[in-house]
Amino acid sequence: MNAPHHPAKGVHLIADLEGGAAAALSDPALIERVLRAAAEAARVHVLALNLHHFGPEQGVTGVALLAESHISIHSWPEEGVAAIDIFVCGEGADAWAALHAIEEGLAMRSAHAQAIPRLGARPHATD
Amino acid sequence: MNAPHHPAKGVHLIADLEGGAAAALSDPALIERVLRAAAEAARVHVLALNLHHFGPEQGVTGVALLAESHISIHSWPEEGVAAIDIFVCGEGADAWAALHAIEEGLAMRSAHAQAIPRLGARPHATD
Secondary structure (H helix, E strand, O other): OOOOOOOOOEEEEEEEEEOOOHHHHOOHHHHHHHHHHHHHHHOOOEEEEEEEEOOOOOOEEEEEEEOOEEEEEEEEOOOOEEEEEEEEEOOOOOHHHHHHHHHHHHOOEEEEEEEEEEOOOOOOOOO | OOOOOOOOOEEEEEEEEEOOOHHHHOOHHHHHHHHHHHHHHHOOOEEEEEEEEOOOOOOEEEEEEEOOEEEEEEEEOOOOEEEEEEEEEOOOOOHHHHHHHHHHHHOOEEEEEEEEEEOOOOOOOOO
8 A cells, every 4th residue: 555654743642441341352353443443533544454362361452554653552351451552643633533432442431541742743732 | 472461551652763864764674673673672572563664765664563562663764753652561671772772773862752651550760
């Protein structure tokens, strides 16, 4: 895929999610769907999607490489938690919409979320 | 690979690098070597490595999935900059060593770097 590379300036959203069901957090097919839904919500383009399942009833690591940077998830079903990062560059990408799609898709809530301006982007109001 | 999944608590290091040569920042083979060197320096285990090159003289997006979470890089050769994130869980992983390996491997310096405790990890002294 020959997607254009977006400008460097962007926002990196870091969120720790809690309250997830073990069955959801150990389901790689669900997590892939949730990553794709997050990319769609953010209006970004998936170049590749890589998943690793640590085993039955265990966690999943997933990363979507984007034309606009990446979205990652790491889940720990035994604790009901997941770590999300959403790094999107360029105009028009909505990192918070991606986070909301993940919260909804996994029926979890953010215990902590913060937006970090990257590479000279100016801080802006979040959410 | 049946690597054990590490505990959720971890540190997420976010760094913006500057002063890079365009030839280095558009070289996917070099960036793959640098990611592997970073993982080795941090004493973490690479499960998969995914790279996307946006085209000749253009940027590279690379993500190493780790047993301990992930390391990502996004480069913009036209600006001499790269965005790095290094998320490592578990005892014994050294995120700062990974960052130093990337700075050295690409002959760049961090314009800004910060360490974010994830999923209940306590903040600790950095660098």
